[in-house]
C-alpha cells in the first residue's frame with residue numbers, strides 16, 4: 246500500500262465516549278495507516294473545563310474550551326461531536342457542516358429532533374454525516390441497513406434498543422422485585438441515568454426507531470408519530486402471569502412496512518419466552534431485521550458504554566476518512582430529501598393483548614367482561630382466574646389474553662369495562678408479539 250494520507254480530526258466533547266474515542270485512535274492508529282491507508286491526526290479537542298483530570302493524554306495545545314476553535318481550524322477535516330444534548334451541540338454540528346467538514350455523531354436525540362436540518366446542510370455543503378453510534382452503541386446496525394442489506398426491501402424491524410429498560414425488565418424477570426427498587430439498583434450500578442425518564446418512558450427507543458426507520462424505509466418518521474409507552478407500570482404480577490402463559494416482557498421497538506405505510510411503535514410486549522429477543526438480557530441490545538431477500542437477521546451486542554460506543558464512532562471516522570481520500574465526496578444517501586412517511590394511525594394497529602383486571606371476587610364477573618369484548622369483536626384466547634380472594638378488599642386478578650384485535654376496539658372495550666362496578670383498579674393492558 247502507498248503511504249498513508251493524513252486527515253485532520255477535531256473532537257467536541259471528551260467525556261465517557263470522547264475519551265474512548267481518543268483511546269482507540271491512539272491504540273489503533275498504526276492499523277488504520279497500514280490496513281486502511283489513513284493517518285488520523287487529532288488536531289483539536291474541545292471540552293467544557295480544561296482543568297478537569299482526564300484518563301487520556303493529548304499533545305500540548307490540542308485541548309481547548311472553545312468548540313469554535315475545532316470547527317474553524319482549517320486542518321480539521323472531520324468533526325466528531327461527542328458532547329450530547331440538543332444545544333449548543335446542534336449549532337456546532339450545523340456550523341461544522343456549513344464549513345464543509347464531515348461530521349461523526351453519537352447523538353441520537355439531536356438527529357431525531359434536528360436531523361432534517363443537519364442532513365440538508367450536509368447535502369448543500371458537500372459534507373457527510375455518520376452516526377453509527379447513535380443507535381445501539383457498538384452494534385453496526387446502521388451500516389448493516391445502508392450497506393450490507395442494500396439489496397433488500399426492509400419488511401420489518403423488531404428491536405430491544407434501550408439497555409436501561411432491558412436491564413430493569415431482566416432483573417424483574419430473573420430475580421423478582423418491584424420496578425422502583427430495581428431502577429434504584431440500576432442507577433447505583435451505573436446502568437441507569439440519574440434522570441432516567443427518557444429511557445423509562447420509551448422516548449430514547451422511539452428516537453432510535455425514528456432514525457432506523459429513515460434508513461430502512463427511506464421515509465421521514467419523526468419520533469412524535471411513533472406510538473409510545475414506557476415500562477414504569479409493569480408490575481411483578483404481570484411478569485409472573487406472563488411467565489405462566491409462556492411469555493417474557495420486553496420493551497420492543499417495532500417498525501413494519503405495510504403497503505406503502507409504516508407501522509411504528511415502542512411499548513412493553515409479551516414475547517414468547519423461547520424467542521431470541523426474549524433472551525436478550527441485561528443492558529444488551531438486539532435488532533431483528535427482516536429483509537426481502539435475506540429473510541430474518543439478528544444483530545446483538547452492547548448498546549452503550551465507553552468502548553462499544555467509541556468503537557462505532559471510530560469506525561465511522563475511518564470510513565469517512567477513506568471516502569474523502571479516495572473519492573473526495575460524500576457518498577451516503579441524503580436523508581434530508583426523504584418524503585414524509587404515512588404512518589398507520591395507532592387505532593388501526595392490530596395485536597393480541599394481555600389484560601389484567603382487578604375485580605371483586607363475585608360470580609358473573611368474567612361473563613360481564615366477555616360480553617363487552619364480544620360486542621367490540623374481540624375474541625378471548627385464554628383466561629386465568631385465581632381461586633378465592635385473599636385480600637382484605639376481596640379482589641382477585643383476572644387475566645385474559647385475546648386474539649388479534651384493533652387498538653381502537655381494545656380501547657373502547659377497556660373504557661366500558663372500567664365502568665363496571667366489579668372493577669376496582671385501572672386494567673393493565675400489554676400487547677403480545679408472536680415473534
Ligand SMILES: NC(=O)c1ccc[n+]([C@@H]2O[C@H](COP(=O)([O-])OP(=O)(O)OC[C@H]3O[C@@H](n4cnc5c(N)ncnc54)[C@H](OP(=O)(O)O)[C@@H]3O)[C@@H](O)[C@H]2O)c1
Pocket residue numbers: 257258259260261262263291292293294295297310311312326327328329330333351352353378379382548549550551554
Ligand atoms: N455514554 C454512552 O454509553 C453513550 C452511548 C451511546 C451514545 N452516547 C451519546 O454520546 C454523546 C456523549 O455522551 P457521553 O456519555 O460521552 O457524555 P459526557 O460523558 O457527559 O461527556 C460530554 C462531554 O462534552 C463536553 N462538553 C459539554 N459542553 C461542552 C461545550 N459547550 N463545549 C465543549 N465541550 C462540551 C464535556 O466537557 P467536560 O468533560 O469538561 O465536562 C464532556 O467532555 C451523547 O450524545 C450520548 O447520547 C453515549
